[in-house]
Amino acid sequence: MKKEETPSLFLENQLCFPLYATSRLITKIYTPYLNELDITYPQYLVLLALWQFNDQSVTEIGQRLYLETNTLTPLLKRLEAKGLIRRTRSKSDERTVVVSLTKAGEDLKSKAVEIPQKIIDSFSHASMSEEELITFQKTLFSLLKTLGGR
């Protein structure tokens, strides 16, 4: 099969590829800031969900972050080992594990609150207007909702 016949397979014509690569590169921008808090990016997302919505089950966190419980269970155990969260079986439903923040987990928020601005700053030379960024973000969330079936 000749190359000229298959532009649909060119890297520059893919949609998922730049999404996948950009996602990884942006995560890398977070890394040094998250290292200071001794957490990873997925752990940071879990903490965002807890800071915003307080106590919730593993499945609820998974629905917010579009992650399966088989990803979350070990991740949550690591956060628990760090002393940032608690995992307690619900009294009313013994199947459910309620995840809640410890004092240390609550306190970490005051450090995390500095991060978004630092990320924005590192985007300042990304040759993107704020308007363009907002449109982009809107598209992403609408895609996410459609694909996630939420």
Next chain:
Amino acid sequence: MKKEETPSLFLENQLCFPLYATSRLITKIYTPYLNELDITYPQYLVLLALWQFNDQSVTEIGQRLYLETNTLTPLLKRLEAKGLIRRTRSKSDERTVVVSLTKAGEDLKSKAVEIPQKIIDSFSHASMSEEELITFQKTLFSLLKTLGGR
């Protein structure tokens, strides 16, 4: 710290989070089609690079896909084990490993060429116009280039 004080930490105000989640969800859409070819999504990307640009070194593939060699080396070994590629030390520079397609790897292209249309079809009810998708893709690639420093 009260919730009202920290909208910058709300999930719906993040940029990287929807990028990260959407990337994973779209990869999942590829999975059944890639399963038929017995390859993973990152392996598919490597093959795209090879189908488009022919023989190249590990580092060249990494530059195109924004992946490190420590990710690629084991992935390439798996593709070699499947009989889809060859890994040969360059004669002129013994440090360089040249990756090239086998006959089976070349032949797989005729199956892969069906995939992009299938992906587009599964996006048809994503409530996004083609124009919107193209703008979105452009933004992604420009972000990628800026962040990747290419």
Next chain:
DNA sequence: TATATTTGTATCGTGCACGATATAAACGGA
């Protein structure tokens, strides 16, 4: 009230990602 089904979480195995580090080949001077 037994039994079947659903639900919530966990376990297991495989394959990425990636920082840190190693190693050998190539290259660049003094």
Next chain:
DNA sequence: TCCGTTTATATCGTGCACGATACAAATATA
């Protein structure tokens, strides 16, 4: 030519992701 530096790849350890599966608690149904 010797040696320090760079370059290309590889190894190692940790932490996701996720499909497949397990399992017990809860719920539904006969």
